[in-house]
Structure formats: C-alpha cells, structure tokens
Amino acid sequence: MTMKVLKFGGTSVGSPERMRNVSKLITDGDKKIVVLSAMSGTTNNLVEIADYYKKGNTDAASNLIGALEKKYAEVIEGLLTTQTYRNKASSIIACECNVIRSYANKPFSIQVEKIILARGEIMSTNLVQLYHEENKIQSTLLDSLEFMYVDADGEPVMPKIEEKLAKVLKQYPDEKLFIAQGFICRNDKDEVDNLKRGGSDYSASLIGAAINADVVEIWTDIDGIHNNDPRIVKNTHPIAEMSFDEAAELAYFGAKILHPSTVLPAKVKNIPVLLKNTMEPNAKGTVISNKATNTGIKAIAAKDGLTAIKIKSGRMLLAYGFLRRVFEIFEKYKTPIDLITTSEVAVSLTIDKTDYLAQIVDELKALGTVEIDKDQTIICIVGNMIAEEQGHAVEVLKALKEISVRMICYGGSDHNISVLIDTKNKEKALIALNNNLF
Ligand code: ASP
Numbered sequence: 001m002t003m004k005v006l007k008f009g010g011t012s013v014g015s016p017e018r019m020r021n022v023s024k025l026i027t028d029g030d031k032k033i034v035v036l037s038a039m040s041g042t043t044n045n046l047v048e049i050a051d052y053y054k055k056g057n058t059d060a061a062s063n064l065i066g067a068l069e070k071k072y073a074e075v076i077e078g079l080l081t082t083q084t085y086r087n088k089a090s091s092i093i094a095c096e097c098n099v100i101r102s103y104a105n106k107p108f109s110i111q112v113e114k115i116i117l118a119r120g121e122i123m124s125t126n127l128v129q130l131y132h133e134e135n136k137i138q139s140t141l142l143d144s145l146e147f148m149y150v151d152a153d154g155e156p157v158m159p160k161i162e163e164k165l166a167k168v169l170k171q172y173p174d175e176k177l178f179i180a181q182g183f184i185c186r187n188d189k190d191e192v193d194n195l196k197r198g199g200s201d202y203s204a205s206l207i208g209a210a211i212n213a214d215v216v217e218i219w220t221d222i223d224g225i226h227n228n229d230p231r232i233v234k235n236t237h238p239i240a241e242m243s244f245d246e247a248a249e250l251a252y253f254g255a256k257i258l259h260p261s262t263v264l265p266a267k268v269k270n271i272p273v274l275l276k277n278t279m280e281p282n283a284k285g286t287v288i289s290n291k292a293t294n295t296g297i298k299a300i301a302a303k304d305g306l307t308a309i310k311i312k313s314g315r316m317l318l319a320y321g322f323l324r325r326v327f328e329i330f331e332k333y334k335t336p337i338d339l340i341t342t343s344e345v346a347v348s349l350t351i352d353k354t355d356y357l358a359q360i361v362d363e364l365k366a367l368g369t370v371e372i373d374k375d376q377t378i379i380c381i382v383g384n385m386i387a388e389e390q391g392h393a394v395e396v397l398k399a400l401k402e403i404s405v406r407m408i409c410y411g412g413s414d415h416n417i418s419v420l421i422d423t424k425n426k427e428k429a430l431i432a433l434n435n436n437l438f
Pocket residue numbers: 009010037038043044120182183196197198199200201
C-alpha cells in the first residue's frame with residue numbers, strides 16, 4: 001500500500017491549538033508517517049541550556065530547564081483534558097527534563113549537547129501521541145532513533161534507514177498513522193545525533209525515500225516557496241510548480257522555507273515534494289517535482305553570512321593543477337565552496353563555514369596573495385534559463401546597475417545566476433531585482 005510522509009514544523013506544533021489542528025490535518029484515513037519538529041522555540045532553548053553547561057553555568061541552565069518544564073506544563077493543560085493523560089504527559093516531560101539535568105555535573109561534550117537537543121522532538125511527538133490516545137484517535141509513535149542513521153561525516157546511510165524502518169513498520173501492518181521525530185538520528189557509533197538545525201525537513205524526505213512514499217509534504221507557516229523574500233520585498237507570490245533542480249538551488253541559496261538537503265533524497269526516488277501552509281491548508285502551495293516547468297526566471301533568494309576569498313597568483317597563468325591545489329586545502333578542512341569565479345591570474349570563491357578559515361588562509365598563502373571579504377551575501381536568481389534563451393543574464397545585471405557586484409556566476413547550471421554582494425546592499429538588490437524581473 002502506498003504511503004505519504006507529512007512533516008510539520010515548529011510553529012505548526014507550537015501550541016496546544018496548533019497541535020490539535022495538525023491532528024485534524026493528519027487523520028483523513030490515508031496511510032502516512034507524520035514527522036514532527038520540536039515546538040517552536042524549544043530547540044533554541046535546548047541549545048542555550050547546552051551552552052550554559054559548556055560554560056559551567058549550571059545555575060542558568062537549571063533556571064532555563066525549569067522555565068521549559070513550566071512552559072510544557074501549560075501546554076499539557078491546554079492540550080489534554082483528563083487527569084490520567086495530564087499525568088502521563090507530565091511524567092514524560094519530567095523524564096526528558098531530568099535527562100537534561102543529569103548532565104549538570106558531568107563533563108560537557110558535543111555528545112552531551114546532541115542528547116540535550118534531541119529532547120525537543122521527543123517531547124512534541126509524545127504530546128501529540130498522548131492527545132490521540134486521550135481522544136481515541138488511532139496512531140503509533142515511532143522512535144526515529146531506531147531507524148535514522150548517519151555515517152561518520154553526518155551523511156544519512158540510506159540502506160540502513162530503509163532496512164531498519166521497514167522492520168519497524170512491519171510490526172504494525174494495519175496501522176495507518178505513524179508519528180515520528182524529525183531531526184534526531186544515530187551516528188556510526190550508535191550515539192544520539194541530529195541532522196543539523198532545520199533538519200526535520202530532511203528527516204521527512206529521507207523517510208519518504210526510504211519507504212518510496214507517493215509524496216512528501218512539508219507543512220510550514222507559509223504557503224509555499226515565494227518568488228522573493230517576503231520579509232524584505234512586498235507583494236511576493238508563491239510559485240505553484242518548480243523542478244527539483246530549481247528548488248535545490250533556491251533552498252540552498254537562502255529560501256529559509258526548506259532545509260537545503262531535503263530535495264535530494266526525493267529527487268533520487270522521484271517523489272514529489274509538496275510545500276503546504278498549516279495556517280491555510282487549502283492554499284495550493286508549491287509542488288516540487290521532475291515535471292518540466294516553464295522557462296524563465298522564477299525566484300530570487302539571498303543567503304547571508306558568506307566569506308569571499310580571493311587567491312591571486314602569477315603561477316596560475318597557463319599552469320595546470322593550480323585549482324586542484326586550492327581545492328585540496330578546502331577539502332582537507334571539510335569546508336564546502338559555494339560560488340567560484342576565475343580569471344587567468346586569480347580565483348575568487350565563497351565559503352559559508354568558517355570554522356577553519358584561519359588554517360585555510362594560512363595554507364592558501366603558499367599559493368598566492370590572499371584577500372578576505374566578510375559579510376557577503378549571495379543573491380541567487382533561479383529559474384529555467386537554458387542558454388539558448390536570450391536576455392536573462394542581461395536583465396539581472398541591468399537590475400543591479402546601482403549595486404557593486406563582487407562576483408557573478410552564470411552557466412554552472414541552467415537554473416541559476418548567482419551574484420555576490422556586500423550584505424549591506426541586500427535589501428536594495430532584492431527590491432531592484434523584483435522590480436525588474438517580475
Ligand atoms: N527542531 C530542530 C530545529 O529547530 C529541527 C527542525 O525543526 O527542523 O532546528
């Protein structure tokens with residue numbers, strides 16, 4: 001039998017009322033796995049608690065845990081009506097909070113942080129499951145730690161996920177509604193780990209790919225991918241259809257709506273990804289699939305926090321192997337490169353992860369003169385821009401005529417023109433592009 005995967009984000013389960021609303025949306029009788037995030041704000045709180053432990057401030061951590069427990073006590077009051085179920089829920093929350101407390105006087109490690117961060121999704125899924133039990137709605141709560149696995153590099157191990165999840169599901173042949181935690185997983189050492197911030201979307205598409213779902217639906221608080229950043233530009237509109245490639249570029253380069261890795265597992269298995277709005281379930285949202293879509297520019301997104309690095313060297317002139325030596329340094333420090341442009345004597349590139357910037361720069365200096373620019377923003381213009389069609393690049397550059405452009409990337413794929421600008425010019429650039437392109 002075919003199955004769907006639906007994922008609801010933090011705001012979609014952010015209050016008792018929202019949880020009840022999610023429950024309504026998922027109890028239509030279709031067979032499905034529902035992936036939930038932690039309630040909005042919780043993961044941030046857990047990060048903060050872990051940070052206090054790291055700094056040895058157990059008092060502040062303890063206060064914050066107390067506040068979290070109090071917040072959940074209110075959620076329980078609002079969500080559940082009988083004393084029996086309220087007690088059940090309180091003891092689950094107390095148990096999770098005690099797990100966090102148990103690390104107060106132990107040495108801090110990344111592993112401790114991961115265990116603490118995992119509590120958010122465990123609490124939200126348990127609450128929704130208890131709500132179902134109290135209201136005699138049939139559903140089964142799964143433990144994502146039994147089947148979600150990543151390797152030593154944090155990459156999902158698909159065959160293992162498929163095998164483990166199939167085994168779990170086999171135990172419930174008649175169940176129609178499963179609830180599972182997003183975000184959390186185990187690593188190669190079987191320790192509790194996670195798929196990084198915002199990773200619940202990724203959980204959903206990995207689960208969808210593992211069970212060959214009909215569709216992966218990502219339910220958030222906006223009605224699909226918009227053609228520009230609605231926080232900055234007025235009158236944006238949702239895009240009805242996008243290809244996997246277009247969505248992947250857009251998700252990576254800044255559209256906050258989707259975790260950037262989400263598209264890939266779905267694309268590999270050709271499973272459409274539907275973006276829906278929990279607050280407006282009847283809005284069409286965005287369908288991401290491999291269906292050919294219209295040509296032309298569809299959307300603009302911006303990604304902040306980039307660092308540009310320019311390596312200039314006379315030795316690059318007419319030489320081979322220069323770029324390899326540059327790339328090897330980034331590879332050594334596991335630092336992905338986003339954009340790259342080259343001239344005959346220089347190469348400019350951008351990175352997002354700056355943990356090893358000092359070491360990278362140090363090694364690059366052996367190859368040439370190195371210049372760094374921080375606070376850079378990639379503006380990514382996405383669409384179906386096959387090279388045979390004229391005018392797209394011109395339109396983009398014309399729109400940006402009053403903005404200093406640090407890099408331009410065009411031709412890497414048929415779906416993207418990216419420009420790098422100073423973050424301080426972002427708003428101006430997004431508005432100018434919006435006025436000229438749509
Ligand atoms: N709760 C996690 C976070 O806030 C994962 C997610 O919601 O996607 O990052």
